[in-house]
Amino acid sequence: MKHYEVEILDAKTKDKLCFLDKVEPNATIGEIKSMFHKSHPQWYPARQSIRLDPKGKSLKDEDVLQHLPVGTTATFYFRDLGAQISWVTVFLTEYTGPLVIYLMFYFRVPFIYASKYDFTTSKHWVVHLACMCHSFHYVKRLLETLFVHRFSHGTMPLRNIFKNCTYYWGFAAWMAYYINHPLYTPPIYGEQQIRLALIIFLFCQIGNFSIHIALRNLRPPGSKTRKIPYPTKNPFTWIFLLVSCPNYTYELGSWLGFTLMTQCLPVAFFTLVGFVQMTVWAKGKHRSYLKEFRDYPPLRSPILPFIL
């Protein structure tokens, strides 16, 4: 069996960083990354981007050396992706924040409102309902992160956690401040409005969860394969007929329900910003589905049936 020699150069300076000899032909990029890590312990595999061309795309961990367009002396270029953090860690941190922060406003912890309101509770029952819904939503997200989601990427850049937490925690504080304020005004149409809002919210929460389960079942444990999602026996998944990313559709629905329930402009604003971001993601996902699968159902739209 002929062995390969692998040299790794810095993509920017072209300095020789590492030379590996006697590499097996069936070695994967992932294994090469581990070997590189041994000689440069500060660059753990998750922050290595290995590519054939200094300006080219990153090679995947699963790529096998002998199947790449390289000679028996393979030259790879390395780029440092910067400090990395696992997706699970980011999700857990960014979702725990809103849960705790909202509750702090709900219980009217001191120094938020005038001191005469410390530790009092709102006289409006919709405020209690809103707290339950908001908390339920984030507990659901935390449990899904721990037990449901199967992530294709292990890590993301460290600076994302600051950006994401600022967004989630900041908006949670802004919304919670007004909903739990002593001068909060309940919805104009009273019980009817709140009841309708609650139905929409619960419907979309169940829908969103159903989609997450359906997506999880597409992918065997530990794998990173991608398949076209299809409707299952669960009626909440039948929306797959019309939409590529129904998890975002249901998420939008949940927040619209919450906006209606609380009649609070900051909530509407949060819903809008979230919708814009999710539309960007949905369009990207839809495009990659179309690129990867020739037989992708043509009736589907990225996020809103027939519209967007």
Place this chain on the structure above:
Amino acid sequence: MASSEEDGTVEEKENNNKKRTKSALVTAWLTFYNIAMTAGWLVLAITMMRFYIQRGTHKGLYRSIARTLKFFQTFALVEVGHCAIGIVKTSVIVNGVQVCSRIFMVWFVTNSIRQIQNEESVILFLVVWTVMEISRYSYYTFSLLHHLPYFIKWARYNFFIVLYPLGVAGELLTIYAALPFVRRSGMYSMRLPNKYNVSFDYYYCLIIVMLSYIPLFPQLYLHMLRQRRRVLHGEVIVEKDE
């Protein structure tokens, strides 16, 4: 065979012609736009100088040029559109931030808070803006006409070194002077309780705007310094990627 080849080249020629007329139209529009803006700011400069020479004071100067200033500064929003559709090579964000801060100063501070219109800081930023815009728009005009006198290029890429900080000082001092009047009148503000369950305090908003100059101004200034090195000294600057 021969005819299909001909069709191919005819189509190509048509497409090339379309591209050429499109870029000729674009150049014509940009040239007109930049000439118009240069003229507008020149008119502002001349009106301001005449006012000061005739009256000997800056009191009432803002009111005399208010309408012209509002027109030409607001029209500059068009430039953000230019960047967005790509006919101008500046980033939408850089241009957007600059235009928005100008619009904000004109409409939401100076125009709406009468009591500060005679402050010296207003004259400071007006003079700075006028000089900057005349040199900037004439630079663009001459570039488009492919006849750029060196002193215009020199002015555009050197005046800002002193004028940017002076302009920022004028703007910040004006906002600071406006604060007590905003607080007293409660303008642009909304209090609880209301049916939207939101509140807004323009006074604190202005303070946040003032604080935002701290991260934003150095970035714009350094951006201009990098542009200057590239244009005047032909240095190749390696931008930080990602």
